[in-house]
Amino acid sequence: MTFLIIFGGSSFEHEISIVSAITLKDKIKKHNLKFVFVDKNRDFYLIEKENMKSKFFSTGEYKNSIKLEITKGGFKYKKGLFKKEEAIDFDVAINLIHGRDGEDGKLPGMLEFFNIKAITPNIESCAISYNKVLTKAYAKLRGVEVIEYEIINKPKTKFDFPIIIKPARLGSSIGVSVVKNQDEFNYAFDVAREFDDLIIVEPFIEGVEEYNLAGCLADDWIFSKVEKVEKKEFLDFEKKYMDFSRKEINLNEVDKDLEERLKENFKKIYENEFENALIRCDFFLKDDIIYLNEINPIPGSLANYLFDDFEVVLEKLAKNLKKEKEIVIDYQYINKIQMAKGK
Amino acid sequence: MTFLIIFGGSSFEHEISIVSAITLKDKIKKHNLKFVFVDKNRDFYLIEKENMKSKFFSTGEYKNSIKLEITKGGFKYKKGLFKKEEAIDFDVAINLIHGRDGEDGKLPGMLEFFNIKAITPNIESCAISYNKVLTKAYAKLRGVEVIEYEIINKPKTKFDFPIIIKPARLGSSIGVSVVKNQDEFNYAFDVAREFDDLIIVEPFIEGVEEYNLAGCLADDWIFSKVEKVEKKEFLDFEKKYMDFSRKEINLNEVDKDLEERLKENFKKIYENEFENALIRCDFFLKDDIIYLNEINPIPGSLANYLFDDFEVVLEKLAKNLKKEKEIVIDYQYINKIQMAKGK
Numbered sequence: 001m002t003f004l005i006i007f008g009g010s011s012f013e014h015e016i017s018i019v020s021a022i023t024l025k026d027k028i029k030k031h032n033l034k035f036v037f038v039d040k041n042r043d044f045y046l047i048e049k050e051n052m053k054s055k056f057f058s059t060g061e062y063k064n065s066i067k068l069e070i071t072k073g074g075f076k077y078k079k080g081l082f083k084k085e086e087a088i089d090f091d092v093a094i095n096l097i098h099g100r101d102g103e104d105g106k107l108p109g110m111l112e113f114f115n116i117k118a119i120t121p122n123i124e125s126c127a128i129s130y131n132k133v134l135t136k137a138y139a140k141l142r143g144v145e146v147i148e149y150e151i152i153n154k155p156k157t158k159f160d161f162p163i164i165i166k167p168a169r170l171g172s173s174i175g176v177s178v179v180k181n182q183d184e185f186n187y188a189f190d191v192a193r194e195f196d197d198l199i200i201v202e203p204f205i206e207g208v209e210e211y212n213l214a215g216c217l218a219d220d221w222i223f224s225k226v227e228k229v230e231k232k233e234f235l236d237f238e239k240k241y242m243d244f245s246r247k248e249i250n251l252n253e254v255d256k257d258l259e260e261r262l263k264e265n266f267k268k269i270y271e272n273e274f275e276n277a278l279i280r281c282d283f284f285l286k287d288d289i290i291y292l293n294e295i296n297p298i299p300g301s302l303a304n305y306l307f308d309d310f311e312v313v314l315e316k317l318a319k320n321l322k323k324e325k326e327i328v329i330d331y332q333y334i335n336k337i338q339m340a341k342g343k
Numbered sequence: 344m345t346f347l348i349i350f351g352g353s354s355f356e357h358e359i360s361i362v363s364a365i366t367l368k369d370k371i372k373k374h375n376l377k378f379v380f381v382d383k384n385r386d387f388y389l390i391e392k393e394n395m396k397s398k399f400f401s402t403g404e405y406k407n408s409i410k411l412e413i414t415k416g417g418f419k420y421k422k423g424l425f426k427k428e429e430a431i432d433f434d435v436a437i438n439l440i441h442g443r444d445g446e447d448g449k450l451p452g453m454l455e456f457f458n459i460k461a462i463t464p465n466i467e468s469c470a471i472s473y474n475k476v477l478t479k480a481y482a483k484l485r486g487v488e489v490i491e492y493e494i495i496n497k498p499k500t501k502f503d504f505p506i507i508i509k510p511a512r513l514g515s516s517i518g519v520s521v522v523k524n525q526d527e528f529n530y531a532f533d534v535a536r537e538f539d540d541l542i543i544v545e546p547f548i549e550g551v552e553e554y555n556l557a558g559c560l561a562d563d564w565i566f567s568k569v570e571k572v573e574k575k576e577f578l579d580f581e582k583k584y585m586d587f588s589r590k591e592i593n594l595n596e597v598d599k600d601l602e603e604r605l606k607e608n609f610k611k612i613y614e615n616e617f618e619n620a621l622i623r624c625d626f627f628l629k630d631d632i633i634y635l636n637e638i639n640p641i642p643g644s645l646a647n648y649l650f651d652d653f654e655v656v657l658e659k660l661a662k663n664l665k666k667e668k669e670i671v672i673d674y675q676y677i678n679k680i681q682m683a684k685g686k
Contacts, residue, residue: 015676040672042415042456055681058674071412072385083426100670101456105466109452113385113444123448124477127470134471137480197615272540327443329383331401333358338398 001318002032004074004090006097006107008057009038012174012195013099016300018057021096023301025052030311034090036075037062038097038107044068044075046088072114092318095120095298099170103298104130117321119314121277121297128273129295132168132200139292142268146292147284149202155182155189162204165189167196178204205286210293211254213262214280214303217270218316223263224306226254229282258285265290275322278302278313344661345375346462347417347433349440349450351400352381355517355538356442359643361400364439366644368395373654377433379418380405381440381450387411387418389431415457435661438463438641442513446641447473460664462657464620464640471616472638475511475543482635485611489635490627492545498525498532505547508532510539521547548629553636554597556605557623557646560613561659566606567649569597572625601628608633618665621645621656 007021008014018037025033035047037057045065047056056062068075068088075088093116095102102108105126111118121129128138136146150157157163165188167175175195177188192199214224266281269292280299284291296303304310350364351357361380368376378390380400388408390399399405411418411431418431436459438445445451448469454461464472471481479489493500500506508531510518518538520531535542557567609624612635623642627634639646647653 010670010672012670014670014672015674018677019680040670042458054677058677058681069412069414104452105448105470106452106456109447109449109466110456113449113453115385123452123466124470124474127448127467128477131467133484134467134477134481137484138477141476141480327353327355327357327383329353329357331358334361334397334401337362338401 001092001315002034002090003028003314003318004034004036004088004093006036006038006093006095006102008040009097009099009101009107010040010042011097011099011101012170014040015054017096017098017102018054020098020301022052022054024094024096024304025049027301027304028311028314031314034088036068036088036093037065038101039063042101044070046075046077070110070114070116074114074116091117092321093118093120094302094314096302098298098300099174104169112324115324117318119276119278119317119321121274121279125274125277125297129279129297130169131198132166132294133198135292135295139269144265144268144292145289147202147205149200152189152199152201155185157185157201159201159203161185162206163201164204165192165199165201167192168198168200169196205284207286209285211258211262211283211285212280212303212306213266213283214278214299214306215263215266215270216278216313216317217275218313218320221263221267222307222313222316223266224280224303225308226259226262227306228254261290265292269295276317278317280306344435344658345377345433346371346657346661347377347379347431347436349379349381349436349438349445351383352440352442352444352450353383353385354440354442354444355513357383358397360439360441360445361397363441363644365395365397367437367439367647368392370644370647371654371657374657377431379411379431379436380408381444382406385444387413389418389420413453413457413459417457417459434460435664436461436463437645437657439645441641441643442517447512455667458667460661462619462621462660462664464617464622468617468620468640472622472640473512474541475509475637476541478635478638481616482612487608487611487635488632490545490548492543495532495542495544498528500528500544502544502546504528505549506544507547508535508542508544510535511541511543512539548627550629552628554601554605554626554628555623555646555649556609556626557621557642557649558606558609558613559621559656559660560618561656561663564606564610565650565656565659566609567623567646568651569602569605570649571597604633608635612638619660621660623649 005021007017037045037047045062046068047065066077068077076085079086095107095118097107103126105123108120108126109123128134139146162180164178175192179185179188210229212227216222277297280296280303282293284293307313348364350360380388380390388405389411390408409420411420419428422429438450438461440450446469448466451463451469452466471477482489505523507521518535522528522531553572555570559565620640623639623646625636627636650656
């Protein structure tokens, strides 16, 4: 199959997306790959595989690549003197834009509007996972526990320190701080406010264990291994980013019973909502209760490192993509009105 | 100002949107209007004002109009032999696509992606109002009461008859039925399932009063008059549609105190979520408690009939549109990695 990886975007996670796409280039060998870069101005470029290096983007060299337009069924460009329109040939697109544009529903909506087959969360599941307040409300609806929280308009909360403060609509820990006293709270509030107007706080729970599980529904359920995340207190954006390749992950020590319970919770979140997406759910475990921390509808490099055979997962998902419901428009109501009017 | 009204769409409410746009053509006189039709295949057409008649669309005549493409800042077409690209000139777009494409977040996302100024709900507020389950969860978060409900997978419910059954993701009462016994329930369930996989039931409450209130935040709050909706039991899609021009509405009998309470509830729903949209909230009143029934983020003809001076409302909203947050992308993380690698 030929996958078209769409990455970049007007997003705080623009650079993460570039690294994410470069990582996938090395991880996918059986399938053909093409790359579409969305630059910070939201222009589309076709990037040759050999140019998939971070410097190519940071230096602006990418601007010499073929410029694309999104259109029905895919992307096109104008060729030669006579500007003949040529389409990019591929089987399935992969939405790999992290944060805004990719995970807020913009690109998913465009892909659906233009009838482009893609591995991507849809608009509604983006809205649910992009806004942490909605994530919590949704998880409760599905019978999954979440950490309690408070929406704040100033650095003041009902919770005792330490607390964790988060902009409601960002991933990759951007703008997130753990705060131990009021001074830190004041500062962290201003930081969070730079990223979103909607800010939440949660109690920072000591001794919580974190488990990540990725997966999708492609005819049957496909689950990754469970990753037990070992952290020193809290990984901020930069640490997480520099550590993006995740060389050392802990995949061997998870209790079978816990694994089953994590999968049950994953299914509750995913079912009838995240179809067509390969997502990662990040769970907390405390006093034997599983809490959903967040839903990553487009995890970094699609969490390929968690799967035994990532390429098979991609292929299965690609072959089981659900189509949008067909709507018949036959103008029967307008015709009735016309008749009623005697026209 | 020149408004560009975008209507049609691949939606069960495609025809409603056409009627909605035609109605607005007659209601807006001070401002210039241009019209972009999204046909059932999601092709864009520029429709001349004199062609804004329902028959022009139902007969397919619209296909002779200029075909447009969406692009940065607006819409463009190819002119003449040399296919020179020309842009459509306008100040502010109005998203008037009811149902899918317009109210599910697709067009709103595209408008934001392409940096097109528009009166429209955004993606997140679309997701909230498009899915009735999310609407209810959201209203509760905002401290607004809603009618209790149950998600069902078969025609079976904990509620006593009569009940009301609804596909979760459609407006304009499409697929909605009031059901008085199990036979009707079985049939109505199948009808609802044609429109969505997610079905809810609510108790059908006799003697409930319905009040509609439209408005927006444009620097200051702007509210419409309150409409007390007089219904014979229940208006189904066809009745509502045939009655679309709403000649006889009841705007004079609403108690001042009730009006204030409706406005307070409207503000709770709208604030920090529905910016840039002119919405209509439909409330129920029963035993002196106000319930949110639904949020119409793009009401029919923008509920112009409820406002004293609709054109002033449009203009104020257009002049106070909030821009998307700017994101600076400066490649500092990639540059750091490059340095760390010694490249």
